[in-house]
Ligand SMILES: Nc1ncnc2c1ncn2[C@@H]1O[C@H](COP(=O)(O)OP(=O)(O)O)[C@@H](O)[C@H]1O
């Protein structure tokens with residue numbers, strides 16, 4: 259249904275897009291929906307703090323179809339019956355207003371405490387890494403694997419799960435794979451991950467070839483809702499098994515960066531890494547070998563730090 263209204267290979271055509279979720283919900287019969295408002299999680303959290311309903315930012319609104327380049331919703335979306343539910347959109351880090359009085363007094367914030375629009379988790383991780391030059395990238399290895407490469411041009415292709423978020427006058431090109439830390443946690447505890455990783459020789463390539471997923475379905479670097487996880491054969495040695503999984507995730511990361519190059523993004527020069535997987539030094543060495551690039555742990559790996567930097571910028575402009 260979304261494919262019939264959106265341009266070919268637009269990011270909203272991905273089955274996990276916000277627009278697909280909105281359209282599915284709209285088409286289920288039931289309560290009167292015309293008085294509803296679409297809010298992303300970040301919009302809802304901010305609404306609890308400032309009380310103005312229906313305010314979003316152009317990073318969160320990308321997957322519902324907002325066009326950050328021209329700063330408006332496209333005509334093909336505005337002509338849909340559910341368009342009245344779409345939130346108004348500001349730049350990330352733009353001030354919205356003051357904190358609600360009851361919350362301000364409850365927690366003791368000053369009277370001039372301003373609230374700013376937010377961004378998505380992996381963009382916040384990118385901001386935390388303070389990578390500002392085109393060619394710098396951040397791979398967030400949390401539950402999933404999210405890639406953001408700062409590029410001078412915008413690229414979008416839903417066949418591969420590639421999209422571009424606007425970052426001021428540049429683009430954060432990338433996507434999010436369903437591989438990552440969540441699948442590691444299905445097999446090993448964090449303590450086991452740390453101990454077993456210490457016994458891996460990162461300079462040696464593992465011959466094991468897996469596609470580690472928690473469940474069926476991949477988004478990027480190939481959008482395939484039918485892709486099955488591949489985590490067998492399992493060797494007797496847990497060190498070898500973990501080595502094979504870490505190496506296989508690194509190969510997915512390398513494939514993703516190659517794809518961005520092939521699609522015409524600015525050439526990646528250096529990768530910073532964030533998220534729970536970034537603390538694994540041997541995995542970083544494996545990734546450097548497989549990517550053929552310098553991979554460094556960002557000094558600040560918490561997305562919350564990037565969100566705070568964005569708020570600081572917004573508050574300074576207030
Ligand atoms: N030593 C380690 N090596 C690799 N991955 C790790 C290690 N320790 C924790 N992790 C992974 O980090 C993930 C948690 O990272 P985090 O950034 O908090 O994720 P999220 O915020 O997406 O839930 C877990 O899924 C876990 O498997």
Ligand SMILES: O=C(CO)[C@H](O)[C@H](O)COP(=O)(O)O
Nearest residue numbers: 378379380381402404433434
């Ligand atoms: O997998 C994720 C969360 O589960 C990613 O962080 C998310 O899909 C990335 O989104 P965006 O590129 O819009 O920040």
